[in-house]
Amino acid sequence: MSEPRRSPEHVAHARRRVLLQDVAARAVVTVGGLGTIAAVSGVFLFLVVVVWDLFLPARIGEREALANPRAAIDARIVGTDEYVGILWHIDEDGVVRALAIDDGAPLSAVALGAEGVASTAAVSEPGGTACAIAFADGQVVVGEVGFATSFREVGDVDQSLRSLGVGERRAVDGELVERTVRGGFRLQRLDFRERSSVRFFADGHPVIALHRAARGADVVVAAIGQDGRVGVRRLRRDEDPLTGDVVMEWSPVAAIAVGRSASGSPRFVRLTDRGTNLAVAWADGTLERWSLRRLDAAELAETADLVPGNGELTALEVLLGGVTLISGTAAGDVAGWFVVPDDASPDGFRLTLGHAFPAEEGAAVRVLASSGRERIFLVGDSGGHVRALHMTSEKVLARVVSQGGELRALALSPPTDRVIAAGSDAIETWSFDPRHPEVSLTSLFLPVAYERYPEPAFVWQSSSGTDEFEPKLSLVPLVFGTIKATLFAMWMAVPLALLAALFTSEFLGARQKARLKPLVELMASLPSVVLGFLAAVVIAPAAQDAFPALLACVWTVPVTVVLAAQVFQSAPPAFVAAHQGWRLPLALLAVAVGTCLGMVSGPAVEALLFAGDFRLWLDGGLGSGLGAWVVVLLPLCAVGVILGLQMRFRDRLDRLVARGQPGWLVHGCGTVVAAAVSIGVAVLVGFVVHGGLGTHGPVDLREGLPIGAFDLSPFGTFDQRNALVVGFVMGFALVPVIYTIAEDALSSVPDHLRAASLGAGASRWQTAVRVVVPAAASGLFSACMVGLGRAVGETMIVLMAAGNTPILSMNAFAGFRTLSANIATELPEAAPGSTHYRTLFLAALVLFAMTFAINTVAEAVRQRFRQRAVEL
């Protein structure tokens, strides 16, 4: 140091600088530190924000009434085009009319029937444009409401149109003109494309109700005549492959002999399942379902009652997909019905009530209309109340009241963004945003009635090829899969890790411990993707033939080790004391011998318990279910038998040894006898449980053990990628996690406790089990909880080795799908902001919540343990 500067000003300056630095550092560290912690915690908040949107209600806008050019509107059906620019309705006078949806300006009209003949009925496909119209003269017209589109350049149109801005629309000469982005004009004109018309009943009898369904390229039409007769015809479309000419041909009327179970004329006729099922319903709610698999040989499949009691059926419609029937009653009740498999029925199906929507206003349901994109439908009643409902989730999405007089027809625009109601006085529209109608807490976590499922079920099936698919978004199978993976992994990891930790902490010398502990911890750093790869590609194929041998190993390895221990400990005490260090290599040898024994005895086990072929036996094709019970009961019996024998015979054995018998022989024989006896007991108990319990015959675990919707039996059909393999490999990943924390907990038990115990004459084993383990119990518990947390969130191993089938079975030989693997496979393909995307975020949130809860418990227990350890 040259010249120390010590002027008072300088000291003051230095002090100021130091203080300033302190303040600045404090500010930076506080802001940075808290910011970092906040950022990490923000993960949770962000997930909540994304998920929140799922549970927001649907939005519906203000009522907009269209100017009405006609004195009264008597629409039978109503709809819009794809771009929601043109609204069309088919009226009682048999004319289809189009108008601009923006201002209600009329565009054009096309008469569909003969001059002056009124229509008697009209239907269209859900949300679509294909329709069928019946006329008073007995004619039925099948066709499609289409729009002819043409484009014009700027120079080719009237001068007045050129004031239109891009995207603006105007009705001109019956056409809707829209200026395109390119500055040109798109012209749209109503164009009813008639496919065919026919005098439906040969005698020209008028039709009062009809329905149509597409069956491939053909159209099936069913109709009710004025006198109550019901007929079905098929419009066949044949295309000549050479010339490309299309020939349309009507099949003759197939008369359906309805009414055997009801009186009077039927009122509704509906075709479902691509025209293979015909539903004919009467006003009193009686419904006859006819199987139309062969049109010329229709067969009455069943009769059902849609309206129990004295109610009146006032509306019947088909939901998107053509499977579910929607019924509405005079009391205002709405219900969804679909067929489920039933062996007792003549055609193998039975109509069941899937969803019920209770009445709200009590007015009779007048109109039902399904969306063409989602499973949303509209219900309108005689009081003008219109509700938008979602079939699968049973959510009420929106309620509006029509002021346009008596409701005649309802429709949802094709993009489901507008509700249209045609009343007797006016046409009204409401803008509509259903948001995420198929998701609700109940549909996520409770059983849901899905089409064709006999009972409400938990199903995850998110991918959809078409709009007609019913998305099934239940998180329960995924949560179940997560729990299954966790259970199997913990079953393997906990005993191994805790025992190993106990040995490391209590019986290893300091130097050995310093060498071996990091090795086990190294397991933690093995990337899980490598473990997953090994599980899927190496272990699963190798293990598929070795399961009996592996099961045998679970038994032979401990027995061999115990045997080896008995022999070693029975040597002269001086020898034992001198060769303590040999314990580990000897244990290794015993494990190896035990494994070999297990491998060798594998085929014998397979022959005895599993009828010689394990995989066939699992499929239920061979042998009896006794083996399953033995496998399940053996560990329990072993514990019971060993404890029992210990209490009863320990002293006698000791006496034998004292009398000069060689100790290794006595204890060795004791071990072998104990093992044999427990096997015997297990077989015996298994025999009793398998055969005797059953007042309904043998209880075979392979056939499942259903409890609610879950199958809790650990046996069942074999998959190569199964829970045992995952359990083994994931257990491998968990061992170091549990081991490290457990070992720390055991090691931190203060030494004076050990010293006291040893001083009081206890052996080291007694000290370990009776003093150290109880003192560290909460630490051990917390170790297991941390392991549990890891298992819940593990992704790569289950993704690669678990087969990814979202099933609800505990079968150890079948796969499963966990929350984490599901996210990893489906999130990259989910459209941001979609229902699927947000549901996957919800899955992540559930995962987060599960691990957070588990870790918090672990942390709390650990804190308590620390306090106790300090007190000790």
Added chain:
Amino acid sequence: MLWLTGAALVVCLAMVFGLCGWIAIRALPSFWPGEVVALETRDGALHVGEVARVEEYRIDADSAAGLPADVRSGLAVDEDGVLSASRTLLRTGNYDLFESHFRWIDDTDLVGSAQGVARLPDEVAVVERMEWGRFYGFPTLAARVEDLGADRGDEEARRAELAARAVVKPPDGAVAGARVRRVGVDGGSVDRFVRIESVLDDDRITGFAWLFEGSSEAWARLAEWVPLAAAQRARIGELREREVGAVAARLESARLLRREAELEHRPSPAWIAAYDDLRAARLAEDPDAAARAERTLADVERDFGPAPAAFRRAIEDAEAVERAAEAEFAVLIDQIAAIEAQAARHVVHFATSAEGVEKSIQALDIVRAYPANRLGLLDRVGIYVSRWGEFLGGQPREANNEGGVFPAIFGTVLMTLLMCLVVVPFGVLAALYLREYARDGLWVSVLRIAVNNLAGVPSIVFGVFGLGFFCYIVGASIDDLFYAARLPQPTFGKGGLIWASLTLALLTAPVVIVATEEALAAVPRSVREGSYACGAGQWQTLRRVVLPQAMPGILTGAILAMARGAGEVAPLMLVGAVKLAPELPFALEPPFGINRSFMHLGFHVYDLGFQSQNSEAAKPMVYTTALLLIVVVVILNVAALMLRARLRRRSFHAAF
């Protein structure tokens, strides 16, 4: 019971060693150039390839009865009378000819009683190709093709040139005494390489070739041409890089220039559409269409007003840039074509194991060729080392089944470093706050529990967050603000290196915080008090005394975080790791490539092991990649352990 605990520890250890050992055993020999066997089956076919593995299988009695007596008597019989035989999985390569890489050969089908004894053909060559995987064959001929070009000059001139060339000396390096002949080549097509005896009498002849007949000649040429081809491939790769990197970037910048101008001046889309039509018509030299487009443009200008002059200038500039880039592009393409033509002159012709099936391979396509059964130990070691070199430093080929994993290594390392750069400062700040600045109390213990808890949150949850927040919200906002011209093509609004690093930084923050806290706590109070007593402020004490002492602990935390980050795959699947990235995630211009998707070793293992079509051929790569990943992670962990041990020793000394 005591013994059971010991056995548990033994089982744990056995599993660690078993697993690592298994991977090492499968990975290490996979690059070893093995011997090539020839197996002849009774149907007369010869199968040549490397043995992948041999396994036993059961034969049912019916099919055993159909075998010849001598074969049947050779079958192994166990005590239950079940017959078993062995079969060999042979890597036969030649996918382009046989449509499979591997083939099972039953020993019972082999000719002769000496089953299982394979012939080792002396002449067989193993050729690693750029495409179609490995090739096994017998080199018969090497050719240097001199192409005269079909369109050059008239027939007379071509004949004259041929005649002139006929007296050209044999190329340098022709083995003395080798029969060097001059023949023509049909149309220059190498795959349909045909020898034509009469050279000058055939009108179709467009060139000629120097032929080096016989396998020793062919081997000599291979030795000469393969390194040459490697240099040419490198040159072509370099040119392509420039073509893709520079010219494509200029084309892109021209597009961006125009798009930016559009966003700035907002001309009506109708005007742009009409203008584009006009330009297209002019480029196509279609006067009618151009006239029509001009009229439309005029109409549009009347309706929507003309485009701003600045905008017109901007798009004309952009067009100029585009034209220049296209010209440069053409030059580069020509250069590449020239080298390719040059390289395509060297062709080696092979016979294969199948009778009458022959194959010509351009030297350009050959990565490596060696006589598998004639190699000495040193040669084999050389090939082994060179394969490892290619694996570590090369680009992947053949749907990642062959070649190297350099891009994956690069991606992993860069991502981990970036992650470290983010997580270490912030993690240390958080730990400093918790340990040194915050007052102990409920608040701090809540924070501490939260941090510990976050360490246990599944990594996939962080991946979900990264995708939803970083990619779709932060990235999309950056795109809107700075890269609007490139939309709808996302720049940052998709998975990328930076988002992967940030996601993993969040994931590993608790690791760093906990480790740093421990390190800070290990600095004895006495040391601080000494510092305060000397008049130092809090920050001075921290910076000069506490932090240096805690440094090894902080480093340990950083290394542990790196190890965790390098081995983590699940979140990366969501935020940017891809099967095959066209470019390394690094560039010299902003945004420096950090927005690009990248390859990652862990994801590579997942992709190859789980998603690969040709899983048998992919196995060597999966095992070697897995081994590499384990080695990297284990090295990082061991480094952390050693640092921790040193820290403990030091703190022990410091606590006197």
